Amino acid sequence: MTAPSTATATSLVAYEDAVRRYDPVLGIEVHVELGTLTKMFCAAEVAYGGEPNTQVTPVSLGLPGALPVVNGKAVEYAIRIGLALNCNIAESCRFARKNYFYPDVPKNFQTSQYDEPIAYDGWIDIELDDGEVFRVEIERAHMEEDAGKNTHVGGSTGRIQGAEYSLVDYNRAGIPLVEIVTRPIEGVGDRAPEVARAYVQTLRDIFRSLGVSEARMERGNVRADVNLSLRPTPESPLGTRTETKNVNSFRSVERAVRYEVSRQAGVLDAGLPVIQETRHFHEEDGTTSSGRVKSDAEDYRYFPEPDLVPVAPSREWVEEIRATLPELPVARRRRLQTEWGYADAEMRDVVNAGAIELIEATVVAGTSAAGARKWWMGELARRANQDEVTLEDLTVTPAQIAQLQGLVESGRINDKLARQVLDGVLAGEGDPEAVVVARGLEIVSDDGPLLAAIDDALAAQPDIVEKVRGGNQGPVGAIIGAVMKATRGQADAKRVRELVLDRIGS
Amino acid sequence: MTNDITRLSASDLASALSNKDITSVEATQAHLDRIAAVDGDLHAFLHVSSDKALATAAEVDAKRAAGEELHPLAGVPIAVKDVVVTKGLPTTAGSKILKDWIPPYDATLVERIKAAGLPILGKTNMDEFAMGSSTEHSAYGNTKNPWDLDRIPGGSGGGSAAAVAGFEAPLAIGTDTGGSIRQPGAVTGTVGVKPTYGGVSRYGLIAMASSLDQAGPVTRTVLDAALLHELIGGHDPHDSTSINEPVPGVVAAAQQGAKGDLKGLRVGVVKELSGEGYQAGVSARFEESLDQLRALGAEIVEVSCPSFTYALDAYYLIMPAEASSNLAKFDGMRFGLRVEPAEGPVTAERVMGATRGAGFGDEVKRRVILGTYALSAGYYDAYYGSAQKVRTLIQRDFAAAFEQADVLVSPTAPTTAFKFGEKLDDPLAMYLNDVATIPANLAGVPGMSLPNGLSDDGLPVGFQILAPAKADDRLYRVGAALEAALESGWGGPLLNKAPELKTTELAR
Structure with missing residues (x-):
């Protein structure tokens, strides 16, 4: 049998043209690493950036004789996520073993939930750029453990093919994950890329507001697998889907969907079948390429994990957790916009810049909403952009910005001096007050x-x-x-x- | 003197130690000497840890001399089956794939043994990954039965049973997935107990079948088993399946039982675990033991457990299924043997294949293949799913039987020890050895085997007692009563009838 022809044999269809003639259907799987102190099944520390293979125990290394014990905090976080996504919480659910041989999976099986997820049948409303609210239905949210991290050395691509050898860091192995799976997202039409992006962004915001994860995309705390299929009309049966794995930024989610719509439309236009497969996304040019074919023959030999007893959260506990859920991001955003008096476009820019928490903290520290926005969306955004870092990575705190703005408003410094003071703060010279004194920048008022x-x-x-x-x-x-x-x-x-x-x- | 020490039961040895009649160093050295003298023939040990054992003994002696409060078994040496991980001591599980592997941590039960001050003499031989009933599947050679060196010592824990029967150790640790403590006990004339599932932590036991595995004592007397059971038993936060309740009072039950009063006790004879396939001498000794129990005041009733006839079939689906997954970690990537393919590219997948091909023996491969098949998509419901249903039926049979009887009894194994090679080429015949012991594992209930005489061939026979889950104390009450009655008839322990082993003179 010869290999089936792939997209290389067909041409891309312009996106606008593709969505005029085909109806896209999305399905998104989001993995979030939970911010627990220890791993899913053992007491190894969870911390970003440790020396390789230092955050391990016999359990997370899969040594003979080691046994897993469920991390109660991870269960609590999974329930928080489930409740925030309006899911039912299982009265009892089990873990299963997903068996497959790969060096980054220390036991050669992943302990995951299979047919008994902790949370199921939920939904979440997402807000699109123009303020339209779109409801995404959640099939399930389940707990599992992360794999180790492979580094392939010696090849040109960084992929396993052509590498001379590979290194595995098991610090990540066993970090608790929650995987959230949507039902097919239908009726998105030409807004498929935007819906996909807004959904992942909404989840990221929810994870943060729940306090269950730092949810930093660039660190891989949140990873999305985007399924997409096309069909001739919304009434047609679902088409064959592809799954683009590990799309790790909001913009990439949007681009990956856009590309797959164009690519699959080209395949279908050529009268060829879309091949059910996983695909890799390429940041450089926004394209996807064929990964492995997902055939029905792939068999993980799931069976209930005999080393663990069922997780049975009491209804009282679930209600206790529900009572402590914070205001969710969409509601909070609306409240803050009213409180701050920002125009829709201004608020959208603030959200897109990831500046809500920073502005809120600055306002809490005593600055006017307008003043806080001026700094974070102006000078600080410019500097973050220049240094290619996120706003929260800047070495200045909301409290320091509040102090800086206070100095300006009291007339002790002007805007031009304030920028010099900011230089000092960013250079680690201390709070604005201290920088003003040290650098002698105060306005001469005598x-x-x-x-x-x-x-x-x-x-x-x-x-x-x-x-x-x-x-x-x-x-x-x-x-x-x-x-x-x-x-x-x-x-x-x-x-x-x-x-x-x-x-x-x- | 040396000979006398090794002949003592663990409880007598413990008394001698606490009375300061002897020191732990003397007791430990006596057993090390015995090992040196007879283990060349028996091959019960894969690794002997003389220096560490003597160091522990000296520590205990010093503490005792200083008047410190010690565990009742402090200073009594012990042997540990090689499937249990021991920090700093080689642990192979009888497999080539773990040759020279030194674990970086201790199993929970080993931690408890160390904390109580029992010198660990060494690690005992076993069928590879505890898969077998004769210890012939060890990658490191056969262990001999002290009663007849041409015969198997049972399995998988043949090493622990032979060490105790051969007076190389007064105590040993075994593990029992389908009978690996009880069947070796039966064929070597020793006592073996499989506690209630969850009664002893599995943390640090190299898993064969997680839902069936259970560690327990291997000893020469029922009281010794109780003492060791209390030491290693009890809740362990590292094992989610461990029972979070106090250990049943097994020592008290053994002491009470030894007084010989079983009035009011209902003993159920399981109809399905007798008759065809059981050697005549085995059946005869069983009937005699029932008479003994009657004489002690027990009421004998017959119970039927119809699903037990499917136990072996269900076991040979569930056990290999779990084992196929548990043994996946042995892949040459992180520890143990690593074999690169003889030719062609050296990829992770090919190294895994070459390592497993070279490192696993035939019986392990057989079970991994069986289990992989049983879990495969499309077959899962028919095999693993059906087997789990049978398991439920067996649990119900036990529940019904325990309505009619306080304990259930049967012969432990259908035959006495067979000769090496006799069943090696016939896996089904080998598997039938465990027909009477497997139901307890499937239901999670506790079981004991104790010696109840010699068959017509002069080889020991075992008597099995089963109790409801978490009622392990009943095993000890009945076992100790029967043991006392039997020994008074024999005029001493059954092992006194075993032939003297040829000893090698030591050059010390």
């Missing part, structure tokens, strides 16, 4: 030195003084400029103007 500088400036430019006395205030700027220069910008320009006019008039 009139004595100012008057001296003004008198010097007036004496140096008698022609301007004459013009101003004659009633033409235009050239006064030159005097002010000279004073500002003489005081190295530390003078309050408004006060200088007052004093200059006063002096000339006297």
Whole structure:
């Protein structure tokens, strides 16, 4: 049998054209790493960035004789996620073994939930860019453990093919995961990419507000597998789907869906069948390529994990957890927008920049909503962009921004000086107050030195003084400029103007 | 003197130690000497840990001299089946694939043994990964039966049973998935107990079938088994299936039973575990033991457990299914043997294949293949699913039988020890050895085998007692009563009738 022809044999169809003639259906699986102190089944520490193979126990290394014990905190977090997604919580559910041989799976089986997920039958409303609310139905949310991390050394691609050898770091093996699986998301039409992106983003925000994960996309805390199929009309049966694995940024989710719509439309236009397979997404050019074919022959030999007893959360406990659920992001966003008085577009920019928490904390620290937005969406966004980091990675806290804005509002520094103070804060020189003192950046507010500088400036430019006395205030700027220069910008320009006019008039 | 020490029961040895008649160093050295003298023939041990055992003994002696409070078994040496991981001591599970593997941690039961101050003499031989009934499937050679060196010592725990029967150790640890403690006990004239599932932590037992495996004592007397059972039993937070309740009072039950009063006790004879397939001498000794129990005041009733006839079939689906998954971790990637393919590319998958091909013996491969098949999509319901249903039926049979009787009894094994090679090429005949012991594992109930005489061939026969889950104490009450009655008839322990082993003179 020859290999079936792939998308390379067919051409892409322009996205707009594709969605006019085909109806896309999405299905999204999101994995989130839980922010527990220890792993899913043992007491090994969970911490990002440790030396390889230092956060391990006999259990997470799969040594002979070791046995798993369920992490109660992980169960609580899974229930929190389930409740936030309006799911039912199972009265009793089991773990199963998913058997397959791969070096990053230390036992050569993954302990996961299979036919008995802890949470099932839920939904979540997501808000699209134009404010339209779209409901996504959740089939299930189940608990499982992460695998180790492979590093393939010696090849050109970083993939296993062509590598000379591979290294495995088991620090990640056994970190608790919750996998959230949607039902087929229908009726999205040409907004499929946007819906997919908004859904993953909404989940990310929920994970954070629940406090169950840092949910940092760039660290792989949240990973999405995007299933997509096309069918001729919304009434047709579902088409064959592909699963694009490990799409790890919001933008990539959007691009991956867009690309698959175009690609599959090309395959179908050519009269070929879409092959059911997993696909890899390529950040560089936004394309996907064929991974392994998902045939029915793939057999994980699932069976109930005999080393664990069923997880049976009491109804009282579930209700206790429900009572502590925080306000969910969509509701919170609406409340904050009203409180802050931001326009829709302004709020959307804030959300997209991931600045809600930062602005909120800044406001709590005493800054006006407008002032907080000015900093985070202006100067700080510019600097984050310049350094290619996220806003929260900047080495400045909301409290420091609040203090900085306070200095400006009290007139002790001006905007230009404030930017210099920010330089100091970002350079680790301490709080804004400390930087102002250390760098001597305070506006000169004592009139004595100012008057001296003004008198010097007036004496140096008698022609301007004459013009101003004659009633033409235009050239006064030159005097002010000279004073500002003489005081190295530390003078309050408004006060200088007052004093200059006063002096000339006297 | 040396000979005397090794002949003592563990409880007598413990008394001698606490009375300061002897030291633990003397007792430990006596057993090490005995091992050196007879283990060349018996081959009960895969590894002897003389230095560490003597160091522990010296520590215990020092503590005793300082007047510290000690565990009743402190200073009494013990042997541990090689399927139990021991920090710093080689642990192979009888397999080539774990040759030279030194575990970095202790099983929970080993931690308890160490905390109580029992010197660990070494690790005992076994069928590879505890798969077998003769210890012939060990990758490291056969263990001989002390009663007849041409015969098997039972399995999988033939090493522990032979060590205790051959006076190389007063106590040993065994594990029992389908009879691996009780059947070796029966064929070597020793006492073996499989506690209630969850009664002893499985943390650190190299798993064969997680839902069936259970560790327990291997000893020469019922009281010794009770003492060891209490030491290793009890809840362990590292084992989710461990029972979170106090250990039943098994020592007290053994002491009470030894007084010989079983009035009011109902003993159920399981109809399905007798008759055809049971050797005449085995059946005769069984009937005599029933008479003994009657004489002690027990009422004998017949009970029927019709589903037991399917137990072997269900067992040979559930056990291999779980084993196929449990043994997947032996792949040459992280520990143990690593074999690269003889030719062609060295990929992870091919190394795994070559390692498992070279490292596993035939019986292990047979069960891994059986289990992989039983769990396969399309076959799961017919095989693993059906077997689990049979398991439920067996549990119901037990529940019904325990309505009519306080304990159930049967011969432990259908025959006495067979000769090496006799059943090696006939797996089904080998599997039939466990026909009477398997139901207890499937239901999770406790079972004991104790010696109840010699068959016509002069080889020991075992008597099995089964009790409801968490009622392990009943085994000890009945076992101790029967043991006392039998020994008074024999004029001493059955092992006194065993032939003297040829000893090698030591160059010490």
